[in-house]
Amino acid sequence: GEDVEQSLFLSVREGDSSVINCTYTDSSSTYLYWYKQEPGAGLQLLTYIFSNMDMKQDQRLTVLLNKKDKHLSLRIADTQTGDSAIYFCAEGFDTGGFKTIFGAGTRLFVKA
Amino acid sequence: DAGVTQSPTHLIKTRGQQVTLRCSPKSGHDTVSWYQQALGQGPQFIFQYYEEEERQRGNFPDRFSGHQFPNYSSELNVNALLLGDSALYLCASNSRFTGELFFGEGSRLTVL
Numbered sequence: 001g002e003d004v005e006q007s008l009f010l011s012v013r014e015g016d017s018s019v020i021n022c023t024y025t026d027s028s029s030t031y032l033y034w035y036k037q038e039p040g041a042g043l044q045l046l047t048y049i050f051s052n053m054d055m056k057q058d059q060r061l062t063v064l065l066n067k068k069d070k071h072l073s074l075r076i077a078d079t080q081t082g083d084s085a086i087y088f089c090a091e092g093f094d095t096g097g098f099k100t101i102f103g104a105g106t107r108l109f110v111k112a
Numbered sequence: 113d114a115g116v117t118q119s120p121t122h123l124i125k126t127r128g129q130q131v132t133l134r135c136s137p138k139s140g141h142d143t144v145s146w147y148q149q150a151l152g153q154g155p156q157f158i159f160q161y162y163e164e165e166e167r168q169r170g171n172f173p174d175r176f177s178g179h180q181f182p183n184y185s186s187e188l189n190v191n192a193l194l195l196g197d198s199a200l201y202l203c204a205s206n207s208r209f210t211g212e213l214f215f216g217e218g219s220r221l222t223v224l
Contacts, residue, residue: 004154031211042116042202042217043155050211088154092211097168098143100204100213102154 002026004103006089011109018076020106022089027051027070031092033100034063034074038085046074048092076108084110114139116216118203124222125193133188133219137205141214144186146178147202149218155202161186162208190221198223 003025012018024032029051035043049056049063049072056063062075072089086105093099117136125131137144143162147155157170161180180186184205190197200218 031213033213035215043204043215045212045214048211048213090154092213094211095168097160097162098145098206098208099157099160099168099170100145100147100155101157102147104152104154 002091002093002101004089004091004101006087006103006106008104009107009109011111012079014079014081014110014112016079018074018079018083018108018110020074020076020087020089020108022072022074022103024070024072024089024091024101026091026093026101027067028093028095029091030094032063032065032072033088033090033092034061035088035090035102036085037088037105043088046087079108079110081110081112084108116203116205116214118201118216118219120219121217122220122222124224126224127193127195129193129223130189130191131193131221133190133201133203133221135186135188135203135205135216137184137186137203138214141205141207142184143206143208144180144184145204145206145213146186146188147204147215148172149200149202151199158188193223195223197221 145160
């Protein structure tokens with residue numbers, strides 16, 4: 001079945017790099033996403049990667065995909081207090097219809 | 113460029129009632145999907161609409177139904193509300209030709 005797992009919490013100091021990890025079970029996904037959610041808000045798309053890619057970099061964000069281990073990571077360089085939020089990993093399946101399966105989210109705390 | 117818009121933002125219903133939530137997709141998007149996010153959890157896929165038809169469905173009972181209109185906007189209907197239906201309902205839109213999935217701010221439903 002389709003399952004996406006993430007660690008629940010991560011705490012880092014301001015200025016350090018943050019690495020949020022995710023594992024998934026179904027390798028037939030087309031896209032892998034990272035979303036950010038702040039309290040009381042909707043989901044903000046941070047970045048996404050095609051499942052046939054290994055890496056994507058976008059300013060402070062670096063996504064790494066290890067297809068063999070079904071492992072996805074998001075690295076945030078120079079983490080700021082404004083990065084404190086919940087980060088969701090998700091798999092997108094484009095199979096006639098389109099659906100996305102989310103993990104439970106990783107809460108990132110950034111200490112000043 | 114307006115993003116995904118949802119209404120209402122908050123609403124309170126009682127058990128057994130029915131609710132309709134509305135969503136307008138991001139300009140240029142033709143596909144709409146709905147998600148339920150319970151407190152402290154990741155979004156759960158309800159269903160997806162394209163060309164006015166339901167294309168994919170998650171593990172939700174028939175009490176959850178939807179509709180897509182010719183202008184690509186969509187409604188989510190929930191009948192016979194249960195206490196457990198209390199959640200943030202998120203609408204997302206994308207183009208059939210890209211994987212960029214954008215979310216609205218959500219409609220927070222409380223069932224008493």
